[in-house]
Amino acid sequence: MDRFYTSKADGGGGPAIFAKGLHLDEISPSPFENIFDQLDAMQAVAPEGFKIHFDFTMHGTDDHMFTLLDRMAAYRIAGCFEDR
Helix, strand or coil, X not given: CCCCCCHXXXXXXCHHHHHCCCCEEEECCCCCCCHHHXXXXXXXXXXXCCEEEEECCCCCCCXXXXXXXXXXXXXXXXXXXXXX
């Protein structure tokens, strides 16, 4: 990856930032949305080599987090996970 990019900085995201040479976008998944529906939609339009940085910032618990991350990691666009 050439550069790190956070869509929160200017409201950008997805294929538009890839065209600028940026290969990683950060999102904060909502606990009220289906992350797998979101992953399917993002992966359908993401160029090859594009990755998503998932910033949970929900202080996930170990009762379900590892199973969730394993499922998410199977997507080609899954870049990295963060949970503070």
